Amino acid sequence: xxxxxxxxxxxxxWLGRLSxxxxxxxxxxxxxxxxxxxxxxxxxxxxxxLASRRFGQRNIEAxxxxxxxxxxxxxxxxxxxxxxxxxxxxxxxTLLGAPAEVIDLTVDYxxxxxxxxxxxxxxxxxxxIFHASGEANKPMLFIVVGAVLNAVxxxxxxxxxxxxxxxxxxxxxxxxxxGGAVSAALMTYxxxxxxxxxxxxxxxxxxxxxxxxxxxxxxxxxxVMNFSEAFVFLMMNRIVAGFGPLALxxxxxxxxxxxxxxxxxxxxxxxxxxxxxxxxxxxxxRRLWAAVRQSSLITAALxxxxxxxxxIFAPQxxxxxxxxxxxLAIAVPGMRIFISxxxxxxPAIMFVITFQGLSKGWTGTxxxxxxxxLVLLPALFILSRFxxxxxxxxxxxxxxxxxxxxxxxxxxxEYRLQKTSGLWTRAPIVEPAANSAPAxxxx
Numbered sequence: 001x002x003x004x005x006x007x008x009x010x011x012x013x014w015l016g017r018l019s020x021x022x023x024x025x026x027x028x029x030x031x032x033x034x035x036x037x038x039x040x041x042x043x044x045x046x047x048x049x050l051a052s053r054r055f056g057q058r059n060i061e062a063x064x065x066x067x068x069x070x071x072x073x074x075x076x077x078x079x080x081x082x083x084x085x086x087x088x089x090x091x092x093x094t095l096l097g098a099p100a101e102v103i104d105l106t107v108d109y110x111x112x113x114x115x116x117x118x119x120x121x122x123x124x125x126x127x128x129i130f131h132a133s134g135e136a137n138k139p140m141l142f143i144v145v146g147a148v149l150n151a152v153x154x155x156x157x158x159x160x161x162x163x164x165x166x167x168x169x170x171x172x173x174x175x176x177x178x179g180g181a182v183s184a185a186l187m188t189y190x191x192x193x194x195x196x197x198x199x200x201x202x203x204x205x206x207x208x209x210x211x212x213x214x215x216x217x218x219x220x221x222x223x224v225m226n227f228s229e230a231f232v233f234l235m236m237n238r239i240v241a242g243f244g245p246l247a248l249x250x251x252x253x254x255x256x257x258x259x260x261x262x263x264x265x266x267x268x269x270x271x272x273x274x275x276x277x278x279x280x281x282x283x284x285x286r287r288l289w290a291a292v293r294q295s296s297l298i299t300a301a302l303x304x305x306x307x308x309x310x311x312i313f314a315p316q317x318x319x320x321x322x323x324x325x326x327x328l329a330i331a332v333p334g335m336r337i338f339i340s341x342x343x344x345x346x347p348a349i350m351f352v353i354t355f356q357g358l359s360k361g362w363t364g365t366x367x368x369x370x371x372x373x374l375v376l377l378p379a380l381f382i383l384s385r386f387x388x389x390x391x392x393x394x395x396x397x398x399x400x401x402x403x404x405x406x407x408x409x410x411x412x413x414e415y416r417l418q419k420t421s422g423l424w425t426r427a428p429i430v431e432p433a434a435n436s437a438p439a440x441x442x443x
Contacts, residue, residue, distance in 0.1 A: 008033070010151035011172040011257045014158050014323035017272040022169050022324065025105035028098045028241075029254030031083070031112070031234035038226030039077050040121035042130030043070075045273065046219020049357055050211075051132035054282030060199075063133070067191065068204030069211055070125040078118025081345025084112025101245055108170035116177030119184040126187040132274050133197045142186040150179030162323035168346045197391045221361035225352075225368035232372045232380070239384050240392060247389055250331035253321045258339055261306045265346040269353045289415060289422035292354050299346025307342040310335065341397035344404035351407040355414070367410060371403030 008026075015022040047066055054062040084092060095108040123143065130139040153175035160166025167174065192200045216223070240247050272295045279288035310317065314332045348371075355364035376399035432437025 001244070009256055009260055010154050010287040011176060012252060013321055015169060015172055016249075016253065018158060018168065018372070020322055020324060020327055021102050021245050022105060023252050024245040024248035025098070025102040025169050026109055026172065027248045027255075028093065028096050028102065028106050028237055029109055030252070031096055031230045031237060032092065032110070033113075034226060034230035034233055036081055036117050036120055037124070038223050038230060039081075040124030041128075041226060042219040042221075042223030043073050043077075043121070043215065044125040044219070045222040045356060046215035046217070046361075047125060048128035048132045048270075048273055049218045049277045049359065051129060052277035053281040055133065056278040064198055064200055064204045065208060065211055066131045066215070067198045067354070068200055068206070069208065069215060070122060070129060071193075072206045072207035073212070074118050074122040074125065077121055078341050081117045081121075082114050084393055085110050085117060089114070096234060097241050098357070099241050099245055099248075102248075105169045108168065109173045112167075112173030113176055114173075116173075116180045119177070119180035122184045123180060123187065126184075126191060128270070129191070130187075130196065131270055132277075133171060134274070135196060136271070138190055138196075139187060141184050146179040146181075146183030146185065148179075149182055150175045153178060180316070190443045200390070218356055218359055218361045222356065222363035224365050225372075227357075228372045232377055234376060236380055236392065239380060240389070243389050246326055247330055249322065250327055250334055251392075253318055253327070254331045254335035254338055256321075257310065257317055257335060261310055261342070262345070264302055265349055268295050268299050269349050270348060271295075272353050273357050276354055280358055285418060291437070292411075296347040296350045299350060300343055303346045304343040307339045310339055330389065334389070337390070337393035338396050341400040341404075345400050348400070348404035348407045351404075351411040354411060357412070360414075363410070363414075367403070367407045371399050372405055375399040375402045 011026055012023060015026060047069065051063045051066045054060075054066065089107045089110040090103070092110060093103050096106070096108040123146075127139045127143070130136065132146060154172055155161055156164040157167045157171025157175050158169075159171075165171075190196055191198060236251070237248070240251050272291060275291045276288055279285070279291070314335050315328060318331045318335065352364040352367055355361065355367070376395055379395035379398050380392060383395050385391070387394065
């Protein structure tokens with residue numbers, strides 16, 4: 001996950017050395033990237049939950065059929081989003097709220113970034129499919145290779161080093177596309193070349209509407225959640241754009257740093273999902289809830305320590321991207337406010353992921369929409385009106401705290417319902433392997 005974040009972080013780092021207008025341009029594109037991410041991640045989450053359940057049921061042929069759907073889904077969504085980003089780049093930049101000073105830079109980035117959209121979608125789906133089988137190291141390596149290549153190519157394409165043309169913001173988009181293509185190619189070879197536990201044949205790659213429907217029964221809520229996040233980010237960008245490109249650049253840099261700190265929590269969430277799915281399929285209830293409890297405590301501790309370090313060293317960290325005094329004056333206090341409730345975000349994500357693993361994706365969707373649309377969005381409009389840019393920053397910790405409280409209470413209700421329904425007294429479908437910890441006895 002750190003490697004995946006490195007794609008955007010590298011772009012922000014090098015473009016910050018070009019100008020703050022360049023950073024503002026790619027900040028404008030974040031909602032569109034979130035939309036692409038929503039499709040890829042939601043499809044991957046659905047495939048992950050379905051495949052891990054089939055593994056729990058020892059149905060290997062069914063897991064191959066699930067994994068094969070990554071290819072037709074990537075082709076369908078990739079073609080559609082290439083058209084949006086490449087053919088209608090200027091219209092998209094206008095819709096995203098690009099100020100007149102940076103609209104041409106935004107268009108340049110969207111065009112070159114757009115050709116790499118299928119690689120982003122496939123990378124997200126394939127990673128989740130590998131995770132469903134318990135394999136995380138090789139997909140991590142493949143993503144690292146692409147991220148490193150992107151970071152290496154960025155300055156060559158942006159500044160025109162050596163024989164490369166000077167492409168500015170467009171060069172960052174091209175480097176991202178090339179790095180993504182390499183990662184996707186490595187994942188494809190590993191998935192269909194018999195190098196993993198999957199054994200995909202040609203007929204597994206055909207679209208199967210019944211399997212796709214099952215994938216999106218769990219995955220569609222995740223798509224909706226991330227769509228809502230993209231919409232909220234769009235509204236935030238449009239509000240911040242009213243304060244000028246410098247404020248947009250500050251939002252982009254502070255947001256990328258915060259995203260990097262948040263990435264390990266997303267990694268834990270992706271690890272928790274197949275565990276919940278497997279335990280759900282195998283009826284190992286006590287083990288399921290132990291995993292939820294431990295992951296929540298771990299992520300709270302991680303984010304608590306990380307947010308403290310970021311608050312202390314905010315000026316030095318932000319200056320790595322752009323040391324303009326005017327930008328630091330906006331970004332440093334902004335980031336400190338932005339991360340003030342981070343300690344609650346990790347457990348909240350674990351709560352939502354648990355509902356997805358229990359095939360109650362729409363419950364997770366409601367909890368996410370509550371935070372984003374019913375708390376964050378109104379807070380953005382109200383607080384920015386009365387407190388200016390400070391109100392934009394304050395809206396984040398307020399929504400984080402409210403979302404964590406509501407999601408925690410809802411999950412505790414689910415736990416109590418399961419415990420009193422008699423589910424825990426039923427024999428598990430699959431006993432743990434001989435070399436694993438023994439299953440907990442029923443109450």
